[in-house]
Amino acid sequence: MRHVIHPSTGAATTPYVKIRNVTGDGVLLECLVPGAHPEPQVEWQTSDGIVVPAEEPQVSPRGHRFDVLLLTTVKKTNMYRCVVKQEGFGHVIHNELLVPDNLFEDKSPLYQCAHGCDITLIVALVIALLVIAILVIIIMNQRKKAKQKGSSTEVLPLNGHRLSNGS
Numbered sequence: 001m002r003h004v005i006h007p008s009t010g011a012a013t014t015p016y017v018k019i020r021n022v023t024g025d026g027v028l029l030e031c032l033v034p035g036a037h038p039e040p041q042v043e044w045q046t047s048d049g050i051v052v053p054a055e056e057p058q059v060s061p062r063g064h065r066f067d068v069l070l071l072t073t074v075k076k077t078n079m080y081r082c083v084v085k086q087e088g089f090g091h092v093i094h095n096e097l098l099v100p101d102n103l104f105e106d107k108s109p110l111y112q113c114a115h116g117c118d119i120t121l122i123v124a125l126v127i128a129l130l131v132i133a134i135l136v137i138i139i140m141n142q143r144k145k146a147k148q149k150g151s152s153t154e155v156l157p158l159n160g161h162r163l164s165n166g167s
Contacts, residue, residue: 012036026075031082047079
């Protein structure tokens with residue numbers, strides 16, 4: 001059986017899929033279907049064809065066409081598929097997106113530092129510690145010299161004879 005698409009029908013094109021955000025709650029996926037007519041049914045599926053719960057589709061009419069945006073948050077790695085169906089004339093099209101394992105790793109600063117701190121941060125910390133150590137040595141030497149000068153009780157007059165303080 002052949003399906004005829006009439007000129008007033010805007011068969012949905014391949015949907016645009018992307019990773020919109022990565023949070024502690026999971027990975028937010030976005031599927032955008034622009035300019036379809038009639039209004040399509042849009043859903044997210046796993047690679048096994050299991051429907052993934054999603055937010056309510058955001059439908060924006062544009063004349064006789066519809067832009068549809070569908071968001072979902074996933075919590076594990078998989079190949080996810082955004083499926084667009086236009087039941088009226090049997091049109092089905094999809095696009096896939098791989099959500100890799102590394103997006104689900106702990107993103108806290110302590111975890112990131114423990115697993116590969118930025119080398120510039122390490123270098124900056126080492127330089128800061130060296131500067132502090134040098135300053136401490138300079139201050140200690142100045143105090144030592146000041147203490148040595150203050151403990152001397154001898155005064156040398158211009159004539160070269162040694163005199164003690166107080167005599």
